[in-house]
Amino acid sequence: MSPRPGGKRSGRRPGESGTREAIVRAARRLFADLGYDRTTIRAIAAEAGVDAALVVHFFGSKQQLFLVVVELPFEPAAVLPRLLAGDRAGVGERLARFLVAVLEDPDGRGRLTGIVRAAASEPEAARMLRELITERIVTPLADTLGVEDARLRANLVGSQVVGLVMARYVVGVEPLASLAPDALVRAVAPTFQRYLTEPLG
Amino acid sequence: MSPRPGGKRSGRRPGESGTREAIVRAARRLFADLGYDRTTIRAIAAEAGVDAALVVHFFGSKQQLFLVVVELPFEPAAVLPRLLAGDRAGVGERLARFLVAVLEDPDGRGRLTGIVRAAASEPEAARMLRELITERIVTPLADTLGVEDARLRANLVGSQVVGLVMARYVVGVEPLASLAPDALVRAVAPTFQRYLTEPLG
Numbered sequence: 146m147s148p149r150p151g152g153k154r155s156g157r158r159p160g161e162s163g164t165r166e167a168i169v170r171a172a173r174r175l176f177a178d179l180g181y182d183r184t185t186i187r188a189i190a191a192e193a194g195v196d197a198a199l200v201v202h203f204f205g206s207k208q209q210l211f212l213v214v215v216e217l218p219f220e221p222a223a224v225l226p227r228l229l230a231g232d233r234a235g236v237g238e239r240l241a242r243f244l245v246a247v248l249e250d251p252d253g254r255g256r257l258t259g260i261v262r263a264a265a266s267e268p269e270a271a272r273m274l275r276e277l278i279t280e281r282i283v284t285p286l287a288d289t290l291g292v293e294d295a296r297l298r299a300n301l302v303g304s305q306v307v308g309l310v311m312a313r314y315v316v317g318v319e320p321l322a323s324l325a326p327d328a329l330v331r332a333v334a335p336t337f338q339r340y341l342t343e344p345l346g
Numbered sequence: 347m348s349p350r351p352g353g354k355r356s357g358r359r360p361g362e363s364g365t366r367e368a369i370v371r372a373a374r375r376l377f378a379d380l381g382y383d384r385t386t387i388r389a390i391a392a393e394a395g396v397d398a399a400l401v402v403h404f405f406g407s408k409q410q411l412f413l414v415v416v417e418l419p420f421e422p423a424a425v426l427p428r429l430l431a432g433d434r435a436g437v438g439e440r441l442a443r444f445l446v447a448v449l450e451d452p453d454g455r456g457r458l459t460g461i462v463r464a465a466a467s468e469p470e471a472a473r474m475l476r477e478l479i480t481e482r483i484v485t486p487l488a489d490t491l492g493v494e495d496a497r498l499r500a501n502l503v504g505s506q507v508v509g510l511v512m513a514r515y516v517v518g519v520e521p522l523a524s525l526a527p528d529a530l531v532r533a534v535a536p537t538f539q540r541y542l543t544e545p546l547g
Contacts, residue, residue, distance in 0.1 A: 180467060182383060264517050265466030266381060271517050278519055300513060300522035301533060308509025312501060316465050316472050318479055321501035331547030332502060336537050346532030 167193040168200055172214045177255055181211060181263040181270040212273055215260055218253035222285045229289045229341075237338025241330045244306060249326050254314060261310045278303065294345060301340040305333065368394040369401055373415045378456055382412060382464040382471040413474055416461055419454035423486045430490045430542075438539025442531045445507060450527050455515060462511045479504065495546060502541040506534065 171192035175184040186207055190197040204210040228239045247253035264274040282303065287295035313321050313329075324332070372393035376385040387408055391398040405411040429440045448454035465475040483504065488496035514522050514530075525533070 180383070182381070182467075261512070262466045265463045265512065266383075275517050275519055278517070283519065297521050297525065297533070300519050303519065304509035304513035304522065305506055305537075306509070307512045308505035308507070311462070311466065311508045311512065312505035316476050316479070318476055318484065318501050318504065320498050321505065324498065328547075332498070334547065335540060336506075339536060340533075345529075346535065 164193075164195060164199065165203055168195065168203060168210070169214055172210050173259075176211065176214055176263065177259040180266045182266050186210075208269065208273060211263070211270065212277065215263070215274070215277065216256065217260075217281060218247050218250070218256045221282045225286050226289050229286075233342055234338075236341055237336070238330065238334040240302070240337045240341070241334040245326050245330050248310065248314065257310050258314050261307055262315065290341065297345070298340050301345075302337055305336055305340070309333065365394075365396060365400065366404055369396065369404060369411075370415055373411050374460075377412065377415055377464065378460040381467045383467050387411075409470065409474060412464070412471065413478065416464070416475070416478065417457065418461075418482060419448050419451070419457045422483045426487050427490045430487075434543055435539075437542055438537070439531065439535040441503070441538045441542070442535040446527050446531050446534075449511065449515065458511050459515050462508055463516065491542065498546070499541050502546075503538055506537055506541070510534065 168189060172184070172189045175189055175192060179188075184207070186200050187197050189210070190200045193200070200210070204213060224243070228243055229236055248257060260274060263270045265271075283296055283299045286299040286302070290298060292298070309329075312318050313324070321329075369390060373385070373390045376390055376393060380389075385408070387401050388398050390411070391401045394401070401411070405414060425444065429444055430437055449458060461475065464471045466472075484497055484500045487500040487503070491499060493499070510530075513519050514525075522530075
């Protein structure tokens, strides 16, 4: 393969969908590496080898591009009903096993740590993620649970997931950071079980 | 009171301790408002009304100043033994009640959200906070618990606390963000109880 023309378009111009895809890939890489704040339209354009004006033309703003790029590593509306179906006494462990598997996969971990870091980095990103999380996770999870307090239960599960992402993968406190995945599942499954199915007090 | 001389020292020069204190106050405000990344020595100096060279003279670097400024809203080595003393069956609720009280106080909430946001914002801040958390929280909590797996138990409690800070105060997902403090205590106390005293599976 020939080397990528650095920053300047040259030779054959890629089609529109190829250009969009290159911008999304560049944005995903920079948001993950630098966080939301320090990533600029200009830097994304340079990384993708296109003009900044083209990024604005396709995506409008950094915020809008961010929402396109921030893809969850799984589709909650598809996954959650499957995890919650069947034996209610095992739902905490099934959810824990699923989430730990996502987090032990480099791509899944990269996406989730990117989302958590972006949410922490500034109010604008936090606001966007509040809407994303509510629409894409809290509502499907609450609809699937179908009990009173379902939204609060979904929030509580989410708070423990975000806390694990921060403690184990972002900050890396020990011994949690080195804990074997199976032991992590056993440690947090009863927490999910209680938040999902037991009285909240 | 006369207005503060804006950016330039004029009139009576404050004593060294007054200047240090002004720098710490300015740094605390900027780290909380802007996060770790976007706060510069130059901006701290301007906010404190002193030369940037004086900030470096007193504190060395942004990292060192950050560690001086990041004060926990309570002293774990003093508080934890008191919370963990007595009836072991009530330890989760005592810890939940204490932490929710700290988080409902504007100063305590400001400090803890500042720490969590800084930890998320970049690897250097995360590394510093890993050491701070291990030394100031995990070790005293583990020493007080005095059981096997005590450090892992302390990590798990910390992960739920960090997750609550993120979900309720930084991102603000509903209904968790509006939940009454007493209901929050009841919702999370059994999680802390299990992480501290029950089998981890």
